[in-house]
Amino acid sequence: MKLYIQSGAVLIGQFLNRSSARGFTILESIVIVAILGILLAIMAPGWASFMTVSRLNAAQAEVYQVMRDAQSTARRNHLTWQASFREWNEVVQWAIHPASLSPTNAVWKNLDPNIRLDAETTLQTSNGVRRVQFDENGNVNGQLGRLTLSGKAGGRTKRCVIVSTLIGVVRQGRDKPQMQDGKYCY
Template sequence: MQDKQQGKAWTFRFANRARRHYGDGNRFAGSLAKPDKRGFTLVEMLIAISIAGILVAIAAPSWIQWRDTQRITAAQDQALQVMRQAQRKAMSSKLAWRVSFREVDRAAEWAIHPATATPTASHWQPFPAGVQIDTMETTLARRGGVYRVEFTYRGHINPPLGRITFMAAGGSRAKRCVVVSTILGTMRKARDNRTADQGGRYCY
């Protein structure tokens, strides 16, 4: 009997303490059910921002290099395509045709035209944005700031041979080029290498 009375007294004291601390039962239940909605503290926000900044700083150079490589690779594909197009035109028309390359305001352009004609403004077409001609690595015939590849009516190359090399305007070291390798009109794509060829060029 005494134990039961002591148990009731202990239960009563616990209930009073709980009510003083939590209020009624609903408030106690609500405090357990509802999550803390205070959000991040200032220190936590600063840490999160710092981590995000570090990740961006690490990823940005890799992304820029990837983007630049994609651009010059697209320019390389386009240059080879227009060269072959001019070659086909020369053979079908039985006339000499040229592909001309130039750079205007740090932007590379191309034009297909008869060898006896000077390309007009309407002939010039742009390469992808951010692509420039690497003048140190380009060895095609050049006159008045314009590089050229000329095809005879047989589709052969009117010498000299050479290459057109592209680089990114952002300063990436990656290079892509199209090499006119034989008088018969053989053309191929190439990329930069660690060692130079016999002519001192790295794109071959």
Template sequence: MQFNSQQGDQSPADAIALRARCAIAGFTLLETMIVVLLVGLLAAIATPSWLTFINHLQLNMAQDQIYRAMRIAQSNAKRDKDIWQTSFREKDGIVQWSIHRAMGKTCILDQVHWHSLSSTIAIYKDKNKKGKSETTLAKPKGDCSNAGVWRVQFNYKGNTNGQLGQITLITKNNSTTQRCVYVSTLIGALRKGRYHPKPNNSKKYCY
């Protein structure tokens, strides 16, 4: 009885298939490494853009809150035939706002309810490149603990109570990313604005 001396040996076809599988496996590993490297590079590139997007989103949300707060105070003033105001302050590095009845010329009560904006948001208090303030709402001074709160008041007609101005918000890590809300007329017109590279006629960059 003869035995095939090739029995048990790998055929040429099997050898070729094995080499092909090894080559494919090796290429897949290399490809995976390249993909991982590319993902890392893209992540490094995309991270600043993502952070910018988040900052803009939080700033837009803060601007909307400020705008709505002013609108509510204006509506309450017309409803109650009384002076209402929206107040703004920074406490422990957090911007806060409150809607309440007017409480005199200088102070507001501690009992009013304050709402906080994102901790990444600040009120822009510095002067701009033209030497003008971008936050110009009334900020009465007094002896009480709440002295220095920015405010805007509305009378029973919904008109501003003799004050015009704006409040400008920035992100704490980028003062050129700005959003503002301003009272533009004595009849209580409210507008939203954003930073522009060129100032307007009032030498403001947020309009």
């Protein structure tokens, strides 16, 4: 119990010495910040690529579902329905509507703004609108093709939705290292 015998000034001095030993020096702080900066610089491209792939996968799933919804609506209503796609103000949009309705009068919805239509897209175009029509049986009205999506930030990652047969088979594809029929997404 000699601790109580010491003077208050000595106790304060010992406390200050102990507390200053608990912190970091400026040099140590700079080294930690530099290491964190290097790690972030290494991870940033991988993270950006991961985000692009995630956005493309989500957009591909949405486009696939749009086409399937148009097909099932055509069967259910016994009318020809159309899935339409366009780029409007640099944003890819889609609409499902009866083929008798002009696409300009359809209700358009946006895909992720970081996604664009790729040059590999081969769906028929009419007045700047890419489309695929399904008749009352869910068959395609002769417009086979693909809608290919890529990221606006660049990169070679692509995702596509392909209308591959006249009986209305719609499938999803992704970029491959080898070309097939002049396309990387199949």
